[in-house]
Amino acid sequence: MLELHSLSKHFGGVRAVDDLSLTVGQGEIFGLIGPNGSGKSTTVNLICGVFPTTSGAVVFEGQDITDAPSHRVVAAGIGRTFQNIRLFGDLTVWQNLWVAQNSVEERQTGWLTRWLGGQRRGRDYAGELLKFAGLADRANELARNLAFGEQRRLEMARALAARPKLLLLDEPAAGMNAEEVSQLATRIRALRDHGMTILLVEHVMELVMGVTDRIAVLNFGQKIAEGAPAEIRSDPAVRTAYLGTADA
């Protein structure tokens, strides 16, 4: 479903992502892990067209989307969350979901209703998303007024609003307590059961090991291992990169 071909991104002398190739299959939960600064977020940014690639290609469902503008990437069916929560704080919870939600429906409606439709249009899907994120009673609150955990959940809902086929989650569990992490795991599995493909970037190991089908490990921008969670857990190269020592 998603293929990265020798993807590279250099910032000056820093090779943030270096010749990275990997393939995420349809319906898979694919983990992307690695130490701080190993290039995980940069990989997500390259897939989404946030900044241009240095070399290599991103192919999604057979379509070359390398360096496509972000709104094209979204239209192709990719949604994402950010490591640092990124929401429209001055808009309401509901409005945060409203725009993207229609960007899919817009292929079915005329431009006039698409642009100038009122607030009631398509309430249903946004309502579903809010329920999914446990925010149904917060719909009319400004996003900036939400608590941290609520903002994380809204961000996931926001990423889902354009009805992506592939969801990129960049450290969704950061700052969460154990109970919230287990709720998150439940949500991620529920999404997969609905046919969603997920690329999960995460440091919280119980989450990664618990939900993913396969994992790739990055170190200094390069892939140093790939395999099932159990294989990764016992891989000596991964232990060295991740923990600094082979025996931890």
Next chain:
Amino acid sequence: MLDDHLIGVLSNMGMISFIALSAYLVLVVGEISFGQQAFFAVSAYASGIASAMWGWPFLAAVLWGAAVAGLAGLLLAIPTLRIRGLYFAIATLAFAEMVRLALEIFTYQVEQDGELVGPNGSEGFRDIRYIYEADISAGEFLLVILALLAATLAIILWIERTRLGAILRMVGEDPVLARLQGVNVNLAKIATVAAAGLVAGIGGALYAHLNTYVEPKIFNVMLGVHGLAYGLIGGLGTAFGPLLGVALDIGVLESTRAFSGYRMIVFGGLVAVLLIVRPRGLLDEAAVYRIRRFLLRKHAGD
């Protein structure tokens, strides 16, 4: 009835409100323009030419002026698309100065009843006499200004409640994220800057016809700075914000002659203080949200 002084003040407030709304629209999509006076100027000339030289009716001339100003907005929007922040602000300033200098040399005159009519470079453009020939009083013209302002305001307020309104706020708050929600940010910005040109243009056309005379130096950068400051003072959470800014500056400071000679100092100080304590103005998004909630609750309570 209203006395002449009051009619004059209200007319001024009405016309300047178009520049304030124009600068506000650009602020909503996250950019600062010091150049909205250029669109005011372009339309003042274009509409004056239409009514005084081509014999068009007044409303057609206003719409024509606004349309030309909208086109000028498009002309500014496309090359400045890839620059933002300070660079965009400087580009708008340069654009406005270019327009003003172009008007300094723009000459296009025809003979009417043995007299030359039309823009004559730095001499300006005299005898835009439509409202005198049609015998429209200052009071009646004030009503025309207020009607056009109300219509413009209503359209902007309505758009703010639509999906397009949410899109524009998204573009202003976080263009990268807006793109990731599927928004075509470039298109949104181009359309907004063009629309802002059009809005300023309505004011410019009214100005030319009320004063019957315009010259390039009226449209200097201070006009644009004021237009910009009104939104920043009044607030960027609603289109009422820039109007509140106009009311505070012209309505209170200038007209009551409070602070008289110190007015510009008070005004500048007010802007500076507000930018520090309320960077998005008095009626910012949070304030608008609270007001709306209060009104809804009251409504529901009845």
